[in-house]
Amino acid sequence: MKIATKLLSLLIFLSFQAVFAQTAEDKALAKTKAQQAYKLEDEEGKFDEAIKLLEESQKLDPENITYPYELAYSYSGKKDHQKAAEILEKLTKHKDVYDLVYQALGNAYDYLRQPEKAIETYEKGLKKFPKSGKIYTELGNMQLNKQDFNNAIKYYEKGIEVEPSYAANYYRATKIYLGSTEKIWGMLYGELFMNLERNTKRTREISKLLFDTYTSQIQVKGDTTKISFAKNHTLTLDALKDPKNFKMPFSVVYEMNLSLAVAGQKEINLNSLSDIRANFLKNFIKGGNDKKYPNILFDYQQKLAEQDFLAPYNYWILMMGDEVAFNKWQLGNSSNWNNFMKWFSGNALSVDDAHKFYRLQYQ
Numbered sequence: 001m002k003i004a005t006k007l008l009s010l011l012i013f014l015s016f017q018a019v020f021a022q023t024a025e026d027k028a029l030a031k032t033k034a035q036q037a038y039k040l041e042d043e044e045g046k047f048d049e050a051i052k053l054l055e056e057s058q059k060l061d062p063e064n065i066t067y068p069y070e071l072a073y074s075y076s077g078k079k080d081h082q083k084a085a086e087i088l089e090k091l092t093k094h095k096d097v098y099d100l101v102y103q104a105l106g107n108a109y110d111y112l113r114q115p116e117k118a119i120e121t122y123e124k125g126l127k128k129f130p131k132s133g134k135i136y137t138e139l140g141n142m143q144l145n146k147q148d149f150n151n152a153i154k155y156y157e158k159g160i161e162v163e164p165s166y167a168a169n170y171y172r173a174t175k176i177y178l179g180s181t182e183k184i185w186g187m188l189y190g191e192l193f194m195n196l197e198r199n200t201k202r203t204r205e206i207s208k209l210l211f212d213t214y215t216s217q218i219q220v221k222g223d224t225t226k227i228s229f230a231k232n233h234t235l236t237l238d239a240l241k242d243p244k245n246f247k248m249p250f251s252v253v254y255e256m257n258l259s260l261a262v263a264g265q266k267e268i269n270l271n272s273l274s275d276i277r278a279n280f281l282k283n284f285i286k287g288g289n290d291k292k293y294p295n296i297l298f299d300y301q302q303k304l305a306e307q308d309f310l311a312p313y314n315y316w317i318l319m320m321g322d323e324v325a326f327n328k329w330q331l332g333n334s335s336n337w338n339n340f341m342k343w344f345s346g347n348a349l350s351v352d353d354a355h356k357f358y359r360l361q362y363q
Contacts, residue, residue: 031262034067041070046079065096072104081111092124099125099132106138109271140172149176153247157358160189167196171206178209183217184229184251185359189343191317192357193295195349202322211270211321218258218268218276225262227255250293250362257283272323274314281305294359300349312340 037053040046068087075084075183088105090358091097096231102125119142124164125135135158138258158170158187177186188277190206197203217224230251261279265272281301284290290298312333319326330337 008347030057030064030067034058034070037070037342041074041077045077050074065091065094069104070227071306075107076111078105081108084108085112097131099134103138106280107363109358110142118142121282123262131162133159133166133169136162137168140169143205144172145303146197152176157360160358161356161360164353165196165351167193170196171202174206178213181231183213187213187229188297188357194317194349196351207264207320211273211318214273215321218262220262220265220268225259227259227262228259229258245290253289253293260328269317271316271329273318274311277314278305278310281310296349296351296355299319306337307343309340309343312337313344
């Protein structure tokens with residue numbers, strides 16, 4: 001009897017081992033097939049072939065939310081947004097649902113020309129994931145499509161506040177502000193964006209926009225300098241409540257320090273802008289403004305200055321504004337540039353909940 005019991009126990013144990021081994025093997029195979037599918041999707045645009053592989057992955061590992069999510073991506077890629085929406089609707093009830101599901105589902109409804117359903121989906125997503133910068137981007141985009149820039153910027157800046165490491169909100173906010181009278185915020189958001197998303201088409205676009213804004217908003221004629229990065233210099237009620245700790249609006253301080261930095265320059269070009277930005281930083285810190293108006297961007301620039309990398313960083317930020325001048329400077333400063341790039345690759349600007357900047361911090 002004891003021998004029979006032991007035999008039964010052994011058989012059950014071996015059976016469980018076989019099931020576990022098979023499950024692990026299935027999951028590994030599912031992952032391999034999915035990786036093949038990702039390549040077909042992203043590199044070759046072969047969505048039908050990718051769908052077949054992802055369906056096989058889903059059968060092998062049915063609990064994994066990644067495979068149906070990618071299936072929806074493939075269906076969207078082949079313009080079958082209705083099928084994508086059907087898959088994603090089911091995923092909203094998945095135990096492992098994440099914010100990208102709501103983002104993709106809202107996008108599917110938008111493609112299906114159901115903007116109200118899209119907005120409803122994004123809002124449901126925010127209730128479940130209140131710190132999703134991605135969903136705030138989509139809500140901002142919905143307002144941007146209607147040319148409602150004021151409401152669009154509210155969503156983008158809220159996205160920056162709640163998920164500061166997500167680059168898309170900075171990109172959108174930069175373009176809106178640089179097209180407005182309050183360009184100062186576009187200058188800050190644009191540089192933050194470039195640090196978060198390096199070496200892309202959008203990075204190059206923002207680099208040129210920053211350069212063009214500097215050259216259009218700083219006008220030097222003889223001994224006269226005109227600077228215009230903001231028109232709203234309104235004092236907040238909080239600033240007036242405590243005379244001992246009175247603070248001027250940041251826009252006033254920014255333009256004042258920039259005016260001092262421009263002094264002595266005869267023209268505004270890539271070379272002079274590098275010097276102007278370096279002088280601005282010195283003046284800003286010397287006046288104690290880094291304490292009154294804390295900003296992760298200026299802290300990072302100071303770190304660069306201490307490493308003797310502020311000049312190559314400034315050229316990198318504005319390089320697309322004048323590529324000929326940049327290439328000439330780079331050739332003449334190859335050692336400094338190469339050392340900077342090595343350092344830069346391992347010392348990115350830290351952006352997270354504890355280290356972030358958004359405009360309303362100065363209100």
